[in-house]
Amino acid sequence: MVRVGKVFNFAGVVGGMVTHSCRTAGGVFLLLADTIRTMFRYRVRWDQLLEQMYFIGIRSQVVVLTTGAFTGAVFAAQVWFQFKRFGMESAIGPTVSIAMCRELGPVLCSLLLAGRVGAAMAAELSSMKITEQVDALRALGVYPTEYLIVPRFLALVLSAPVLTGMALVTGIGVGYFVAVQIFGVDGAYYWDNTIKYTDRKDVLIALIKAVIFGVIIAAIACHKGMNCPPGTAGVGKTTTEAVVNASLAVLITNFFLTVLLNAVLYSN
Amino acid sequence: MLELINIRKRLGGQEVLRGVNLKVGQGEKVVVIGRSGCGKSVMLKHIMGLLSPDDGTVIFEGTRLTGLGEEAWNPYRRKIGMLFQGAALFDSLSVFENLAFPLREEGEKNEDVLRGKVAEALKIVSLGGTEEKMPAELSGGMKKRAALARAIIRRPDLMLYDEPTTGLDPIVADSINRLILHLGKMFGMASIVVTHDMTSARMVGDRISYLHEGKIYFEGTPEQVDRCEDPLVRDFVRGHAQGIDVTG
Ligand SMILES: Nc1ncnc2c1ncn2[C@@H]1O[C@H](COP(=O)(O)OP(=O)(O)O)[C@@H](O)[C@H]1O
Ligand SMILES: [Mg+2]
Numbered sequence: 001m002v003r004v005g006k007v008f009n010f011a012g013v014v015g016g017m018v019t020h021s022c023r024t025a026g027g028v029f030l031l032l033a034d035t036i037r038t039m040f041r042y043r044v045r046w047d048q049l050l051e052q053m054y055f056i057g058i059r060s061q062v063v064v065l066t067t068g069a070f071t072g073a074v075f076a077a078q079v080w081f082q083f084k085r086f087g088m089e090s091a092i093g094p095t096v097s098i099a100m101c102r103e104l105g106p107v108l109c110s111l112l113l114a115g116r117v118g119a120a121m122a123a124e125l126s127s128m129k130i131t132e133q134v135d136a137l138r139a140l141g142v143y144p145t146e147y148l149i150v151p152r153f154l155a156l157v158l159s160a161p162v163l164t165g166m167a168l169v170t171g172i173g174v175g176y177f178v179a180v181q182i183f184g185v186d187g188a189y190y191w192d193n194t195i196k197y198t199d200r201k202d203v204l205i206a207l208i209k210a211v212i213f214g215v216i217i218a219a220i221a222c223h224k225g226m227n228c229p230p231g232t233a234g235v236g237k238t239t240t241e242a243v244v245n246a247s248l249a250v251l252i253t254n255f256f257l258t259v260l261l262n263a264v265l266y267s268n
Numbered sequence: 269m270l271e272l273i274n275i276r277k278r279l280g281g282q283e284v285l286r287g288v289n290l291k292v293g294q295g296e297k298v299v300v301i302g303r304s305g306c307g308k309s310v311m312l313k314h315i316m317g318l319l320s321p322d323d324g325t326v327i328f329e330g331t332r333l334t335g336l337g338e339e340a341w342n343p344y345r346r347k348i349g350m351l352f353q354g355a356a357l358f359d360s361l362s363v364f365e366n367l368a369f370p371l372r373e374e375g376e377k378n379e380d381v382l383r384g385k386v387a388e389a390l391k392i393v394s395l396g397g398t399e400e401k402m403p404a405e406l407s408g409g410m411k412k413r414a415a416l417a418r419a420i421i422r423r424p425d426l427m428l429y430d431e432p433t434t435g436l437d438p439i440v441a442d443s444i445n446r447l448i449l450h451l452g453k454m455f456g457m458a459s460i461v462v463t464h465d466m467t468s469a470r471m472v473g474d475r476i477s478y479l480h481e482g483k484i485y486f487e488g489t490p491e492q493v494d495r496c497e498d499p500l501v502r503d504f505v506r507g508h509a510q511g512i513d514v515t516g
Contacts (some may be wrong), residue, residue, distance in 0.1 A: 069438075135318050137354035140370050141342040 027227065031145075032219045035153050037208040038145045045151055045234040052155035056117050057162065063112055064163045065170050071104050072096060072171030073138055076178040080185065093190040094197035105168040107254050110213035113160060114246040118221040122153050122242035125225025126235045135227070144226070153218040160214030162205045201265050206247040209257055213250050269294050269458055270426055275314055275324035276482075277307075277503070284310050286482030287324070292458050297448075299461045299473030301504065306479050308462040309353055312428045315460070316350050317341035329425070346374075349419035349457075353430040355411040357403040363390070364399035364416070367418050374422065389417040392454075393447060409440035413447070420451060427451065427459040433468045446470045466505055470494075478504065 076096050083092055125148060128134050134144050172194070191194040224242035228234045270292040278284040284307040292298050302308050313319040314326060317333060321454040326333045328344055328396040338343075357366050367386040376382060390396050403411060412432060419427065429448060433441035445468050452459055452472075461472055469476055470490045478493070478501055486493070486501050493505060502508075 096514055103483040131359070132352045132354055133358055135313070135316075136350075136352055136358070138338075138375060139316050139345055139348075139350045139352075141345045143342070144375055145340055 020217075021214040024223075027181040028219050028223045031097075031149070031223045031226070032215070034145050035149050035219070035222075038143065039150050039154065042146045042150070045147065045155070048147070048151035049154055053159060054112075055120070056155050056186045057159035060113065060163060061161070061166065064109055065169050067108050067112055068100075068105065068167030068170035071108055071167075072100060072173070073178045075099060075104065076172075077183075078141040078177035080179055080183045084183075087130045089185050090163050090189060092179050092185060092191055093176070093192075093194035094236060096179075097172045097194045098202055099170050100171040100175070101198065101206045102258070103254070105171060106164050106206050106209035106213060107250065107265060109164045109167045109210065110160065110217065110250045111247050113156070113163070113214070114217045114221075114250060115243055117131075117156055118217045118246045119239050121156075121218070122225040122233060123239045125222060126228030126238040127225060130230055131229045148213035149222045149226075153215075153244070154223060157211060157214040161210040164206055164210035168203070205261050205265070208261060209254065212253065212257060216249050216253060217246045220249060225252055269329050270315065270445065271325075271327040272311070273325045273327070275290050275311070275326070276319045277310060277314065277321050279310065279319075283312075284482060285321070288479070288484060290460075290477060290484060292460060295452070295456050295458050296360070297452055297459050297461065297472055297474045299463060299476045300470040300479050300484075301464060301466070301469050301476060302462075302479035303464065303504070304406065307482055308479055309430055310385060311329060311479065312460065312462055315426075316345060316348060316446070331480045342431070346370075347424055348421060348426045348428065348429040349422070349424035351412065351416050351419050351432055355403075355408075356414040357411060357415050358407075361403075362399065363395075363401050363403065363406070363414050363430075366403070366414065367421055370418065370422050381482055389421045390414075392420070392451075393417045394443070409436045409444070412444065416444075416447065420455070420457075422488060423455055423457075425457060428456050429459060429461040429463075431465075432461065432464050433463065440465065441465070441468065444468075448472045466507070 073087070076092065079092050079095050083089060083095070125134075128148070133259070134148070137144050137147060176187070176190060176194070179185040180190055221242045224238050228238045270290075272288055275288040275468065276283065276287050277323075288307075288311055289325065290298070290300070290311075299479055300308055300311065310319060314321055315328075317326075317336070321334060323335070328348070331344070332396055333344055341508040357363075358369065360452075361369065364383075367389055368382045371382055371385060376385075387396065388398060390398060393416055395410060395413050398406070398414070399412070406414060410506065416432070432444050432448065443500070448459065449472055450463060451457060459472075461468070473490055476488060476490055476493045477484045480486075482502060486496060486498060488496065493501065496502060496505070
């Protein structure tokens with residue numbers, strides 16, 4: 001009897017977790033729909049948008065460029081170690097650039113944005129929420145989605161592809177440097193092959209992924225922030241959860257996007 | 269001008285409001301007293317439309333507000349000012365920007381007009397010259413006064429004060445009480461003052477309502493409250509803990 005009870009209890013816990021996740025996911029989608037509707041209904045607040053663009057777009061550059069550079073470097077090195085055994089040095093350039101465009105650039109860049117920007121959004125919104133600043137905004141007749149969420153959302157969705165593009169360029173450039181200057185691969189040959197085998201579609205994939213990841217991070221971080229439980233402990237918990245959830249969502253979505261974009265872009 | 273009819277609200281699994289009825293006339297000053305955690309802030313948030321009741325109706329200047337959507341509330345919210353318990357100044361904006369915020373939202377763009385109106389509002393609350401300070405640089409009493417200036421800058425018809433004197437020293441508290449009276453006289457605004465400070469309640473109230481277990485338990489003028497023989501009211505008014513289990 002005790003064992004049966006435990007099974008039921010376990011089922012209850014799992015069930016509770018599933019309903020909680022579904023409710024959260026539903027909440028994120030509602031927030032997203034509301035954000036997009038609000039974006040078209042109200043005038044854009046340029047001052048807020050520029051402030052957020054500055055924080056997200058300009059202040060994230062060092063982190064993103066460093067990530068791009070070292071990812072390109074380590075990937076070029078690994079590829080060289082493996083490919084030279086088969087005499088495939090000519091394939092190093094395109095391998096690095098395609099991997100950077102399709103996966104490494106957008107995914108790593110987005111993970112960093114989730115950590116830096118997603119955390120900042122969740123922390124800022126949740127502390128405004130618990131100190132009643134969100135209620136004060138509403139009491140002054142301002143719709144919080146319009147004032148707080150739309151500028152953050154737009155700034156991240158616009159900045160993510162630009163930052164990803166910069167990470168790609170840096171990564172591919174540093175990959176070239178590592179392969180050519182350090183391991184002595186023929187430079188002209190490397191570059192020629194990189195250009196020849198890297199398609200416009202590869203860059204397009206990077207940018208599409210970056211935009212979608214930007215949407216995911218902004219929606220999850222804002223949803224978490226606006227639904228923070230009362231108390232200062234809530235802010236820390238909310239921030240951590242926002243980063244973890246956004247990062248997982250990026251990684252999981254990435255797989256489906258890869259399959260989907262491959263099917264759409266290479267269907268003929 | 270404002271009427272709450274049988275407001276009920278459950279929050280976090282407990283029924284906080286269990287049928288609150290309250291009426292405020294033109295220019296009238298109503299004080300709502302009650303113990304901590306009895307639902308005073310929750311009641312004020314219903315008047316602002318920050319929470320929506322499970323049951324009951326809010327009527328403001330003849331319009332039924334309950335059931336309006338978040339954005340449909342906004343025109344009415346502009347006629348009601350609220351001083352939050354924790355001041356709730358926007359901490360990323362300077363005092364000037366905080367006070368100018370409601371005016372900018374109304375479409376006022378002229379910087380000179382904004383400067384003038386903000387300076388005037390700050391003078392009313394005796395905070396002249398603090399425009400460029402950030403909220404974090406202000407003391408608790410100054411924050412409350414700055415938030416009060418922000419709430420009255422659009423000359424609302426009704427002001428809601430959530431524990432305006434709690435946590436302040438008696439002298440600052442007295443100055444806030446005087447300010448509430450002064451504002452009522454100067455602009456003829458009605459007000460609801462939520463407090464558990466009896467000195468403040470006697471000083472600013474035309475009428476005192478005692479909120480207990482989610483209902484208005486007793487209502488009367490300050491004299492009637494002082495003379496009331498009901499043990500619950502008497503203990504609260506005199507600050508006794510008898511007859512009440514000591515919880516908080
Ligand atoms: N957002 C909320 N979620 C859950 N419970 C809440 C919420 N807001 C208030 N409560 C509960 O409602 C009760 C009344 O709170 P409140 O109105 O803030 O009391 P007070 O009379 O001191 O202002 C408290 O028990 C509080 O825990
Ligand atoms: Mg309260």
